[in-house]
């Protein structure tokens with residue numbers, strides 16, 4: 001069979017290097033008039049339009065996005081698909097918010113038809129925002145996982161997801177047991193991990209809702225397969241941290257509760273990690289686990305400020321990705337996450353450069369997930385998950401773009417003013433899956 005060929009022309013941005021350890025502008029690769037050739041879902045060629053055109057078979061159509069920025073698709077390293085219907089729930093901080101809004105909503109996912117409907121809306125919503133990979137919490141119900149992976153498989157998106165483990169401190173209809181959680185996770189992991197582009201994450205919700213036995217069994221699941229992911233929450237809120245201290249008095253820190261159970265390792269993703277100390281960050285550095293910075297959520301729930309530049313300290317860098325954390329987060333758009341991440345950095349005495357910001361949302365996120373050999377940058381051999389960004393999506397943005405005289409400026413205006421309207425199109429493994437109306 002003849003290979004599927006696709007050619008995209010526009011302003012290409014990707015990364016040569018980590019902009020947190022080198023000069024950000026030098027870390028960026030920018031082709032003002034670039035051409036991408038995609039074959040069978042992967043990038044085959046990338047370069048200037050003038051030089052790259054000769055690699056294109058004569059009759060191939062070129063899709064031209066003049067004035068648009070072609071980027072790797074965004075990576076969302078922490079999000080809850082079942083919480084989409086309860087985004088923007090008023091008035092509480094974490095623990096009360098979970099009781100009052102989250103648990104009742106998650107109870108509805110016992111119904112597979114409801115789960116399918118929300119999974120569809122969620123994945124369509126991500127693609128509409130240019131996000132092509134996410135690490136996703138389902139609910140305690142195995143059918144919520146089945147619904148999610150089925151829809152992701154249909155779209156061919158690279159997704160990480162898992163069944164929430166929760167055997168205490170939750171409503172009875174949302175509790176499993178240590179053994180049942182193990183058995184159901186193992187069955188889902190066997191069925192879905194590595195099937196097409198789908199990958200499984202063992203998903204203990206957080207330390208307060210899992211017994212020590214359940215955390216140990218989560219560790220046993222992970223010990224079966226080094227390529228399986230782990231996702232949970234860590235030190236998000238001060239009341240939560242105090243609760244964990246009282247539930248696990250023998251542990252030095254919240255992170256040590258997870259470490260003791262064998263959960264702190266490569267491909268483990270800890271959401272939030274606001275109230276952590278230097279020994280915790282050292283443990284993260286040594287273990288290869290990742291932290292998910294969730295700025296819209298942290299501001300919404302009043303949880304505190306993630307110390308991004310401490311985590312990334314080049315003397316012991318920790319892997320960090322960006323998370324929307326819907327439904328505590330307030331937008332599915334990673335542009336909106338970056339908008340808030342910039343302000344949080346300002347508030348902690350740091351400046352998040354736009355090139356650093358876009359790296360976090362793409363290549364950095366991929367690196368945090370140990371997937372940087374497949375996604376997160378645009379280069380030959382990489383999987384063609386892309387978003388096409390329009391810096392002039394609204395009259396205000398069109399006005400602002402007129403006075404942008406560098407690519408950094410343009411990226412900054414996109415992250416401060418942009419949202420789903422900024423996404424002209426989204427491609428997944430070389431196939432267009434979203435186009436703005």
Ligand code: GUN
Nearest residue numbers: 102205206233297325328
């Ligand atoms: N901690 C435990 N569960 C949750 C959740 O669903 N959302 C957030 N933001 N924090 C949590």
Ligand code: ZN
Nearest residue numbers: 078233271325
């Ligand atoms: Zn979360």
